[in-house]
Amino acid sequence: MQQIFIFIIKNSHRLLFLLLLVISLGLTIQSHSFHRSRVISSANFLSGGVYEKINSFNEYLNLRTENDELVLENARLKSQLFGIQDTTKPPMIDSLKGVKPKDIIISKVIHNTYNTHENYITLNSGEKEGVKPDMGVINSLGIIGIVDKTSPNYSTVVSILNMKSQINAKVKKSNHFGSLTWNGKSTGYVQLIDVPRLASVRKGDTIVTGGQSVIFPENINIGTIENVYIDNKTTFYTIRVKLFNDMTNLGHVYIIKSKDRQELINLEKKEKEDE
Amino acid sequence: MNSTLLVNIFRFIMLLAIQIVIFNNMNFLGYISPFPYILYIILYPVNSNRSGLIISSFLLGLTMDMFCNSGGIHATGCVLLAYYRPYIFKFSFGLSYEYQTIKLNDSLTPERFSFILVSVLLHHIVLFILEAFQFRFIWDILLRTLFSSIFTIITSIIIIYLIKPNKR
Structure with a gap:
């Protein structure tokens, strides 16, 4: 027993360091995981x-x-x-x-x-x-x-x-869906991935939000197609989208309350419970 | 004793305030921003309480994370730097550093510069690795570490010279 105390007192710096390191690493890893959100945020x-x-x-x-x-x-x-x-x-x-x-x-x-x-x-x-x-x-x-x-x-x-965000989006002209992601490089461009090869896409076409998302209403502007290339692994199209918004300069914004959202979520929950 | 404590608390708050108000808004070329708030850890008295340094560094990093929405990356970097500070002292000033009175906020000698350099590099590489968190960004991480370190060192040295008490 005494030896344990001596050990703790002797290594108090190291134990303190390890404890705080584990806490901060835990916070970091938690913030990077996709589904759970951060504990510490600037909303306070x-x-x-x-x-x-x-x-x-x-x-x-x-x-x-x-x-x-x-x-x-x-x-x-x-x-x-x-x-x-x-x-x-x-x-x-x-x-x-x-x-x-x-x-x-x-x-x-x-x-x-x-x-x-x-x-x-x-x-x-x-x-x-x-x-x-x-x-x-x-x-x-x-x-x-x-x-x-x-x-x-x-x-x-x-x-x-x-890079954690994924938003359902579509090509306005042809209604082909994909998900909107960001590769972490340029602030003016985002990537629309997993667009089927059947889709006819051309430079300059408009990309809007798709109807599959319960968060955004359909047909809200995102940007225009800058260039299109084929992903080697998945053989789907990846589209580079030039944003309408200048994300480095934002002022007033609108937050959308979707009334149907709770209804949709409840419905999907019921569906899952029935299975 | 009391005055050193007060000076440290003052430094803690001032450096955080300057970092959040001014330096967090600096973006050279879109991704290079200096982090001179770690001067608190660098300038902490050499033979003072080590547990105090580790705990206060953790709080320093955690406050930064709160303002930057970055999870725990600043806290991790600061705790690591605070714990390894004595080893960096040994590396820069030689083995018998505890017997000399090291004053960092004095004229810039190669030893003092190397201490600041190693400290900043350690903090920044941890920070940017944890920020990207993916191996495929390794070049991005190294580039950001290099450029941000240069800017942090320049701003740190400027701040040290500005707050240096003028005796002569």
Whole structure:
């Protein structure tokens, strides 16, 4: 017994080190595993509050670009209102079409990362506004990500620039499905994998969200096809998609509440129980 | 004794604040960002309490992880660096380092530089390996480690010179 105590006292540094190392490695591995989410996230009182303060300062510096974007959006909406179609420009599809306004929570990005392999975004609305995990996040240009963790006032979002994210998407013209992933390289491009060889895809075609996902409504813009190549292992198409969104510069976003979602999940659960 | 404790607490908070407000937003070429917050571990008094260093480094890393949404990668890097710090001292300053009074925030000698270099490299390689977590990114990891280390060392040395108390 005494020897055990002596051993512990003698090696206290080493034991402490091993304990903390195991804890931190555990946190790391847990954050990399696909299904379980991180324990420590920036959706909390301390870091959310700090990021909100920093963001309110940065907003002043970005007022000009924010204004320019608003003017552009205004012009586009006005031209839609008065029915004048500019045929020389590619039609900008309203990504919010088909979503009722009451199903949307307007929120603001207060922190955004894009330089790691697993990127997260922090938003300044949380459970008080009705944000729940697994809601879709979009802006006027296209999709941004999926809500991951929430706290009373803040929430974190798994960005589409995250190697863990997988979103159902399709080629708009031909309705062929694939899943949208990111290879961790360029912030302007994502990859649409597992598209069947039958699909006729051409450079410049639009990629939109597919209907198989319960998170996003169908036909929300993602990007255009940049180039297409065949995966050697699976012999499916892999498509490099140029995003409409500039993921390095995000301001106001919309969080989509899907009312049918709970119904769908319950239905699928029942189906599984019956088997 | 008390003043060293206060100085360390102050350093802990200040370095974290500077890191989160300024250096986390720096992205040279999209992926190179310096991490001078590990100066806390580097500048911790040489013959002070070792358990205290390991625990406070763990907290330092954990706070960084909270702000970066990165799981536990900063905590792992910091704990490893804190534990292996005496060995790096031995490597850089020779075996009898405990008998001399090593002052890191003084003029830059080759020994001090090599200590900072090895510490930063150790921390960064652990950080980027755990961040990528896949072997196929090995070149990416090495490239990021190399460039980020260079920037961290430059900013660290600048910070050391800025906070150096001027006696003369």
